[in-house]
Amino acid sequence: MTKTDELDMTVINNILEITNLTKKFSDNVAVDDISFVVPKGKCFGLLGPNGAGKTTTIEMLEGILSPTSGSITYKGRKIDHDYHQEVGIQFQHTSIQDFLSVHETLKMFTQFYNETTPVDELIKTCSLENILDRDTRKLSGGQRQRLLLALAILNNPKLVFLDEPTTGLDPQARRNFWQLVNRIKKQNKTVLLTTHYMDEAESLCDEIIIMDHGKIIEQGTPQELLDQNFDGVVISLPSETSIRLKEANIEYLENNNRIEITTQNTEETVKMLLEKTIPITNMQIRSPNLEDLFIKLTGNQLRA
Amino acid sequence: MLNRIIAILVARNKEFVRDRGTLAWNFILPIFLLVGFSFMFGGDGKALYKIGVLTGEKIDIKEFQSDFLNLKHIEQVKYTDLKSAILKVDQHKIDLLVDFANKQYWINETSSKGYIAENLLLAKHKDFEVQKTSGKAVRYVDWVMPGILGMNMMFSCLFGVGYVIVRYRKNGVLKRFQATPLTAFEFLSAQVLSRLSIVLIVTVILFVGSNLILDFYVLGSSFDLFIVALVGATSLISLSLLIASISHSEELVGGLLNMVSWPMMFLSGVWFSLEGAHPYVQQAASVLPLTHILQAARAITTDGVALAGVQSHLYILIAMTIVFLSLGSWLFDWGSERT
Numbered sequence: 001m002t003k004t005d006e007l008d009m010t011v012i013n014n015i016l017e018i019t020n021l022t023k024k025f026s027d028n029v030a031v032d033d034i035s036f037v038v039p040k041g042k043c044f045g046l047l048g049p050n051g052a053g054k055t056t057t058i059e060m061l062e063g064i065l066s067p068t069s070g071s072i073t074y075k076g077r078k079i080d081h082d083y084h085q086e087v088g089i090q091f092q093h094t095s096i097q098d099f100l101s102v103h104e105t106l107k108m109f110t111q112f113y114n115e116t117t118p119v120d121e122l123i124k125t126c127s128l129e130n131i132l133d134r135d136t137r138k139l140s141g142g143q144r145q146r147l148l149l150a151l152a153i154l155n156n157p158k159l160v161f162l163d164e165p166t167t168g169l170d171p172q173a174r175r176n177f178w179q180l181v182n183r184i185k186k187q188n189k190t191v192l193l194t195t196h197y198m199d200e201a202e203s204l205c206d207e208i209i210i211m212d213h214g215k216i217i218e219q220g221t222p223q224e225l226l227d228q229n230f231d232g233v234v235i236s237l238p239s240e241t242s243i244r245l246k247e248a249n250i251e252y253l254e255n256n257n258r259i260e261i262t263t264q265n266t267e268e269t270v271k272m273l274l275e276k277t278i279p280i281t282n283m284q285i286r287s288p289n290l291e292d293l294f295i296k297l298t299g300n301q302l303r304a
Numbered sequence: 305m306l307n308r309i310i311a312i313l314v315a316r317n318k319e320f321v322r323d324r325g326t327l328a329w330n331f332i333l334p335i336f337l338l339v340g341f342s343f344m345f346g347g348d349g350k351a352l353y354k355i356g357v358l359t360g361e362k363i364d365i366k367e368f369q370s371d372f373l374n375l376k377h378i379e380q381v382k383y384t385d386l387k388s389a390i391l392k393v394d395q396h397k398i399d400l401l402v403d404f405a406n407k408q409y410w411i412n413e414t415s416s417k418g419y420i421a422e423n424l425l426l427a428k429h430k431d432f433e434v435q436k437t438s439g440k441a442v443r444y445v446d447w448v449m450p451g452i453l454g455m456n457m458m459f460s461c462l463f464g465v466g467y468v469i470v471r472y473r474k475n476g477v478l479k480r481f482q483a484t485p486l487t488a489f490e491f492l493s494a495q496v497l498s499r500l501s502i503v504l505i506v507t508v509i510l511f512v513g514s515n516l517i518l519d520f521y522v523l524g525s526s527f528d529l530f531i532v533a534l535v536g537a538t539s540l541i542s543l544s545l546l547i548a549s550i551s552h553s554e555e556l557v558g559g560l561l562n563m564v565s566w567p568m569m570f571l572s573g574v575w576f577s578l579e580g581a582h583p584y585v586q587q588a589a590s591v592l593p594l595t596h597i598l599q600a601a602r603a604i605t606t607d608g609v610a611l612a613g614v615q616s617h618l619y620i621l622i623a624m625t626i627v628f629l630s631l632g633s634w635l636f637d638w639g640s641e642r643t
Contacts, residue, residue: 064482064638081485089483094476097315099322104315111311112484151480 015040015159015190016061021070023056030056032214033070038159043181043191045205047198047294053214054194055092055163061192062089062161074159085114088157090148092164092194096136102147103132106154113155125183126150127176142173149180153189160184162193166200178203198290208290212298222290229296230288232264238282248276253295262288262296308486312494313501320464320502330506334456338449338514353421354379356389356401370404372428393418394439395521395606400425408433414440442606446521450601451574453510457503457533458568458594461540462547462561465499469548470557473638482638492633496541503537504530523608529601531611532618536597539621542628543593549635568594573602596620 016038023031031053038044046054059065061072063079072079074087096105106123110116123129126146131139139147145165152160162181166174174197181204185191195201201208202222210218210225218225237245237259245252245259250272252259263269266285273280321327355373359382373380381398383389392398393410400421401410409425411418413436425432472478481491508530514520522529543564551557571578571585572594578586589595600614611618 062483064479081487084483084485091476091479091483094480096480097319097472097477099319100315104318108311108315109484111307112486114485 013039015075016192017073017076018061019071019073021057021060021072022068023053023060023065024068029214031060031067034211034214034216035070036209036216036219038190038192039207040190041188042206043185043193043204045201045208046192046194046211047196047201047208047290048194048211049196049298051213052211054211056214057211058161058163058192058194062087064089085155086158088152088155088160090145090152090160090162090165092167094148096147096151098137100136101133102128102136102139105136105147106150109151109154115156116154117156119154122150122154125153126180140173141169142176145169145173145177146180149177149184153184157189159190159192162191164194164196166195166197174200198294202290210294210297217297218293225293226288226290229293230262232262232288233266234286234288234292235261235263235266235269236284236286237261237278237280241278244276244278248278250276250278253292255291255295258284260292262292305487305490308490309494309497312481312486312491313498316468316494316498317502320498326464330456330460331510334452334510335514337452338445338518353377353400353417353424354381354398355421356381356383356392356398358383358386358389358401358403358405360384360405370428372402372425375424378424390437391607393437395442396440397442402432407431408435410435410437412436413438440521442521445518447577447602447606448575449511449514449518449520450598450605453507453533454536454572454594454598454601455569455574456510457507457537457597458540458565460503460506461499461537462544462565464502465495465541465544466548466551466557466561467554469495469545470551470554473552474554478638488636488638489633492545492629492636495545496538496629499541500534500537503541504533507533507537520605522605524604524610528604528611528614532597532600532604532614535618535621535625536593536600539593539597539625539628542625542632545632546628546635549632549637552637564592568592571595573598593621593624 014037018037019035021031021034022029034057046057048054056065060067063083074083097108100108103119106119106128110119117125123132126149128143128146128150131143131147134143136144136147149162149165152162165181166177169177178200181191181193185204191204193201193204205222207221208219208225209216218229220228236255239254239257239259242252242254242259245261250261252261254260261269270280270283355378357373357380372378381392383392383401386403389398389401390410393401393412396412396415396418399412399415399417402425403409407429409422409432411422411434422434469478478491511520511529515522544561547560547564548557551560567588568574571589572592573589574594578589578595596617600617603609603614607613
């Protein structure tokens with residue numbers, strides 16, 4: 001295989017290639033020299049707490065923000081004006097024009113693109129049938145996100161950006177939204193998602209990047225990362241036990257108002273707790289998840 | 305490209321029409337002002353008889369040594385051009401025009417004050433020959449009508465475009481558009497066309513509607529008046545786009561729009577003529593688009609001038625449009641770049 005063939009294969013396999021990307025706002029370095037590739041046809045997650053740089057990163061990839069330095073290539077070419085004909089974007093904070101119905105909004109956006117998915121198909125994909133005539137100002141959070149998703153995919157994009165799409169939604173609406181994203185994934189589209197919900201990332205993402213302070217601190221599939229970083233289970237105790245654990249010199253982490261101890265040997269750890277007369281009432285034992293991984297990597301809880 | 309412009313134009317027009325409060329205000333305020341002024345200044349209100357005296361370029365009125373002109377409560381106005389002087393009689397701006405050299409006078413048959421003035425003249429100069437004209441009086445409301453419609457147009461263009469764009473920028477509507485193939489030029493063109501169509505429709509409805517009630521004096525062509533409104537509104541919208549392009553908050557855009565609209569309110573001749581104003585004030589007024597719109601509109605309505613006669617005003621307005629739009633497009637920001 002020649003070098004050109006190898007390059008072509010890379011381009012075929014990776015829809016986006018990001019090299020040494022940096023973004024500075026005055027003196028603040030929001031994104032600090034990051035490089036990664038987004039494979040074609042996968043759901044790729046950017047995870048991190050507020051201020052980690054994930055929204056700045058995704059907005060540079062969307063062509064909305066210009067990088068301070070570094071390069072972004074889409075299908076092997078630099079981002080140009082035609083880029084927005086081929087990608088779909090759902091922002092974290094955005095609004096749509098007032099006094100228009102859902103149907104009118106969809107019709108307006110279809111006029112912006114050369115090729116679009118038929119509106120009826122879009123309505124079905126995003127479950128908009130019952131709100132078509134509703135004024136966009138009167139939509140609930142979930143309905144609004146469904147409309148914004150429809151706007152993001154109405155040009156039948158190869159690559160869809162979803163920036164914290166379920167922030168502020170109730171659990172039911174979030175799960176409904178996940179179903180919609182799974183429908184999009186089945187259409188063989190590449191999805192680039194940012195989220196601070198670990199269950200969302202675990203449910204939707206094939207591959208993730210964890211960012212903090214503008215840098216990539218971990219990258220891989222969720223299972224790979226968990227396997228690499230954990231060997232055992234998590235024992236979770238009520239927060240009141242923290243004083244006794246400190247006295248007994250037992251290492252722990254705090255997560256969601258609970259105390260968590262990671263161990264490879266459950267029986268021995270429980271035995272030790274009982275020996276030191278630490279109460280195990282309301283004890284829970286579970287497998288580690290992405291949230292545990294983040295806490296381990298950064299010492300911080302993932303937060304909105 | 306045209307599809308995208310039309311899509312934004314239609315959406316913006318729907319937004320305007322469906323926002324009932326804004327829509328109503330665009331009609332109510334100017335009607336209220338016009339009707340109010342017609343009542344306030346409806347009466348004659350003048351104590352003097354105004355007599356026009358036709359003279360040669362170098363002849364002083366005093367040389368006529370007329371007993372008629374020496375009567376009390378007679379105000380004399382000197383005219384050297386017969387045609388423009390007769391127009392003043394037609395418009396009731398003067399009650400009588402007298403040509404002492406040729407012993408003739410002009411009177412408007414419909415003017416009651418002209419009848420009294422004629423009898424006063426004939427008491428002193430029995431051999432003068434009458435020349436009759438006719439024509440409606442130019443009332444203050446006829447004079448102020450272009451001012452009020454122009455002022456309404458100005459506020460609608462400035463605040464209707466400037467505020468909307470800054471609101472779109474703040475709430476992320478612009479950012480959403482930026483994520484589509486829509487270009488800044490297409491977006492701005494749609495905003496200009498949308499507001500232009502709205503302003504022209506509102507102005508035509510207001511003009512026709514209030515004309516039914518107040519029967520305006522319009523000597524020139526209504527089509528010419530429409531062209532002045534079209535060119536004028538375009539320049540005002542362009543000015544608003546320029547201001548909106550550099551404003552990131554409602555407070556700033558509000559301040560900047562007030563900064564340009566209030567001088568136009570007072571210096572462009574909306575309410576009173578600038579003829580007697582200090583030359584510095586007149587110079588300052590000449591850089592304001594509304595001044596040129598009103599001077600052109602009044603030349604058409606009260607003097608019957610055709611478009612060719614107001615072309616200098618139109619050229620200035622077109623030049624202003626080109627400068628404002630070019631700067632506005634160059635400085636336009638979708639609002640996505642944080643600092």
